[in-house]
Amino acid sequence: MDLPNGGSGEMSQKQDESKEGSKLKGTGGMSNRNLAANGPGNISCKDMIFRADQIDLKSLDVQLEKHLSRVWSRNVETQRPKEAWEIDPLKLQIRYLVAQGTYGTVYRGTYDGQDVAVKLLDWGDDGMATVAETAALRASFKQEVAVWQKLDHPNVTSFVGASMGTSNLKIPSKNPAEGFTTLPSRACCVVVEFLAGGTLKNHLFKNRKRKLPFKVVIQLALDLSRGLSYLHSQKIVHRDVKAENMLLDTSRNLKIADFGVARVEAQNPKDMTGETGTLNYMAPEVLDGKPYNRKCDVYSFGICLWETYCCDLPYADLSFAEISSAVVRQNLRPEIPRCCPSSLANVMRKCWDTNPDRRPDMDEVVKLLEAIDTSKGGGMIPEDQVTGCLCFAPVRGP
Structure with missing residues (x-):
């Protein structure tokens, strides 16, 4: 049948163009017919054509691992039985950031009407850790909770509860206008009593010029030594004793905090090795990678005692490498001021x-400190009073 205006030739040309348009034109190439039918943004999966040699299989593996990790985390959260110490996230209100450290971020908040500090473990973005890494992090978290939740002493911060992993917590954003941020589903937190006096480190820094009265030095030292003595009686080695990990209440009572690296003391000292803690406070055997026991806390306490008396930082002018080498090989220790009473210097x-x-042992340290007479002064001399031979005056310091 003849078609008007050369219709047969035009039809043949259109068929050729249609066939040509259906050929693969790069990854995801589409026919002109489908493109016209669907329009921009309406491309269906069945119309897409992919080149196998241009598919990034490695990237797909990473995405699959992230997806499986998220699914695994959600399944764990919904299926596992709750621990006795787990909090109800609906009763926890997180208010503002207090501090950010090595083992997590600390916020102030309230739980069931009680003022609390909330320590969140920083595990990175959701889905970034593998299943094995997440399992290791959870085991480490449970270790910290296991240490903390059974402790009961006036010089140890009181444990309130913890979350093993939940996405129900609302965290205030750094920018108040942004409201709250959401947590990864694996996020964990430890909730403890809030102490309004801040850290011992901040208290010493505030008094770096005028120094602390001798009675206050001994009181703080006794609080810390009694807390450590209690931990050691429970077979717990803190392993990160430093002024930054000691908190004060409004009456300047000291309490030990942060058990992120604490562990139950091993029966065999060879099972406890590795550099764990903060360099300026680390015992020589820890720095040298040798086996250690609870006596590493005693060493760290001695450095804290010097720091509390002097209101100063140990080895402030030395690099980390210099400190590590000198402490182990040259018996480097902080210089004790001449005005320090011999009873305290000996401790x-x-x-x-x-x-x-x-x-x-720490219980012996407690007895040594209790025997020190503070009635005649003996505190570190303030910087603006260091003249002549004041170190030899009858009353040495506040």
């Missing part, structure tokens, strides 16, 4: 002895 020296076996 420092005993605690930071190179040989762990010669260091006293």
Whole structure:
């Protein structure tokens, strides 16, 4: 049948164009007919054509791993039985950021009407950790909770509860206008009593010029030594004793905090090795990678005692490398001021002895500190009073 205006030729040309348009034109190429029918933004999956040699299989593997990790986390959260210490997220209100450290971020908040500090473990963005990494992080978290939740002492911060992993917590954004941020589904937190006095480190910094009265130095030292003595009686080694991990209440009572690296003392000292803690406070055996026990806390206490008396930082002018080498190989220790009473100086020296076996136990340290007479002064002399031979005056310091 003849078509008007050369219709047969035009039809043949259109068929050829249609066939040509259906050929593969790069990854995801589409026919002109489908493109016209669907329009921009309306491309269906069945119309898409992919080149196998241009598919990034490695990227797909990463995406699949992230997806499986998220699914695994959600399944764990919904299927596992709750621990006795787990909090009800609906009763927790997180108010503002207090501090950010190595093992997590600390916020102030309220739980069931009680003022609390909330420590969130920083595990990175949701889906970034593998299943194995997440399992290791959870095991570490449970270790910290296991240490903390059974402790009961006036010089140890009180444990309120913890979350093993939930996405129900609302975290205030850094920018108040942005409201709240959402947490990864694996996020964990520890909730403890809030102490309004801040850290011992901040308290010492505020008094770096005028120094602390001798009675206050001994009171703080006794609080810390009693808390450590209690931990050691429970077979717990803190392993990160430093001024930054000690908190004060409004009456300046000191309480030990942050058990992120604490662990139950091993029966065999060889099972406890590795550099764990903060360099300026670390015992020589820890720095040197040798086996250690609870006496590493005694050494760290000695450094804290010097820091509390002097309201200063140990080894402030040395690099980390210089400190590590000198402490281990040259018996470097902070210089004790001449105005420091011999009774206190002797406690420092005993605690930071190179040989762990010669260091006293913390219960013995408590007795040594209790025997010190604070009625005649003996505190560190304020910077604006250091003239002549004040170190030899009858009353040495506040």
